[in-house]
Amino acid sequence: MYYDSRPLMSEGTPAKPADGSGEMLWGFWYPALRSDQVRGRRLRRARLLDVPLVVGRDSSEKPFALRDICPHRAFPLSYGRFDGGLVECAYHGWQFDAHTGQCRHIPSLTSDSTLKYERIYAGSFPCQERDGYIWAFMANAEGRALQATDALPPPPELPTFSPHYRIAHLAADLPCSVDHGIIGLMDPAHGPFVHQAWWWRSRRSIRDKAKQFEPIPNGFRMSPHAPSANSAPYKLLKLITGAPATTTIDFVLPNQRFEQIRAGRYWLSSRTTVTPIRRDLCRLDFVAAWNILPWFPMVSLILHVLGPRFIQQDREVIEKQSLGLQHEDRMMLVDDADRQARWYFELKACYLESQRTGQPMRHPVAGPVTLRWRS
Numbered sequence: 001m002y003y004d005s006r007p008l009m010s011e012g013t014p015a016k017p018a019d020g021s022g023e024m025l026w027g028f029w030y031p032a033l034r035s036d037q038v039r040g041r042r043l044r045r046a047r048l049l050d051v052p053l054v055v056g057r058d059s060s061e062k063p064f065a066l067r068d069i070c071p072h073r074a075f076p077l078s079y080g081r082f083d084g085g086l087v088e089c090a091y092h093g094w095q096f097d098a099h100t101g102q103c104r105h106i107p108s109l110t111s112d113s114t115l116k117y118e119r120i121y122a123g124s125f126p127c128q129e130r131d132g133y134i135w136a137f138m139a140n141a142e143g144r145a146l147q148a149t150d151a152l153p154p155p156p157e158l159p160t161f162s163p164h165y166r167i168a169h170l171a172a173d174l175p176c177s178v179d180h181g182i183i184g185l186m187d188p189a190h191g192p193f194v195h196q197a198w199w200w201r202s203r204r205s206i207r208d209k210a211k212q213f214e215p216i217p218n219g220f221r222m223s224p225h226a227p228s229a230n231s232a233p234y235k236l237l238k239l240i241t242g243a244p245a246t247t248t249i250d251f252v253l254p255n256q257r258f259e260q261i262r263a264g265r266y267w268l269s270s271r272t273t274v275t276p277i278r279r280d281l282c283r284l285d286f287v288a289a290w291n292i293l294p295w296f297p298m299v300s301l302i303l304h305v306l307g308p309r310f311i312q313q314d315r316e317v318i319e320k321q322s323l324g325l326q327h328e329d330r331m332m333l334v335d336d337a338d339r340q341a342r343w344y345f346e347l348k349a350c351y352l353e354s355q356r357t358g359q360p361m362r363h364p365v366a367g368p369v370t371l372r373w374r375s
């Protein structure tokens with residue numbers, strides 16, 4: 001067991017992270033590439049959960065993702081040719097259906113060969129496009145076909161609240177395990193130290209916070225509340241919209257943080273995902289949509305100037321943290337400021353448990369709870 005839920009942790013006792021920490025979660029959609037990175041007949045390489053992928057689009061633009069390893073002798077299929085339907089390995093010319101991975105042709109076979117080559121498969125992953133990303137469903141590392149592809153849940157969708165809106169994407173590589181990437185995302189205590197700026201917040205703006213949380217399927221929600229009074233952009237938002245704003249923040253397994261800000265008829269909706277690429281590398285993808293002053297670049301400016309700056313600050317802090325993590329993999333999760341991190345590990349453990357037993361997933365967050373911290 002990883003964390004003691006008794007007061008031990010609040011006294012600063014180091015805790016060994018749990019079963020489940022360090023593990024990557026199978027059975028979910030992950031964003032492999034941005035939609036505009038995959039064009040025409042070009043084959044693109046990607047990596048998810050340490051699985052090499054070759055991603056492309058068929059002649060009707062539908063995306064596909066194959067394991068980038070030829071079943072014949074492991075040559076990366078991404079070096080091969082693609083005609084819009086079949087991927088041809090560049091080593092001995094075996095051809096595979098781009099969507100199912102089924103072998104369709106082996107050039108070296110003589111006409112009297114009885115080899116049932118149609119029983120050979122390259123690994124393949126269900127693939128869909130949404131919100132400007134190509135998503136792959138990572139059920140297992142080999143890309144074994146699923147029994148019922150139509151029973152898959154849809155890939156996550158960014159909620160939007162009116163027909164017209166603007167949308168923007170940002171991304172950054174984080175040199176750490178997915179766990180550190182995610183708990184960095186939900187950590188309220190680093191803001192005044194890492195994201196200091198006159199227009200945002202400083203150490204002097206630290207104050208008591210009390211936020212209400214509730215369980216939601218596969219995650220937890222910071223219930224709708226007025227955004228932090230000590231941040232300038234929210235003051236600006238109030239000035240523009242004239243309406244009081246509310247923020248709702250959800251975390252959902254395996255890796256998604258949704259934030260919605262609503263003020264009267266105006267809204268801004270964002271999703272941040274931290275996707276494991278390798279064990280020691282993840283990628284943060286941020287997408288935001290909004291209808292606040294779409295003709296005036298205020299929100300766009302905030303996102304494109306301040307967003308990268310925030311993400312850069314988080315990236316730098318994780319780079320430096322990785323120096324220490326080489327020597328110490330234990331962590332201390334103290335009191336309410338680190339409670340969300342603790343819930344994350346508990347959710348993960350419960351998910352893995354339900355995968356193991358086939359039982360419905362137990363939810364580690366019991367009912368509404370108020371967390372208090374200073375930030």
Ligand code: FES
Binds near residue numbers: 092
């Ligand atoms: S390795 Fe791919 S066809 Fe031989």
Ligand SMILES: [Fe+2]
Binds near residue numbers: 184195310314
């Ligand atoms: Fe941050």
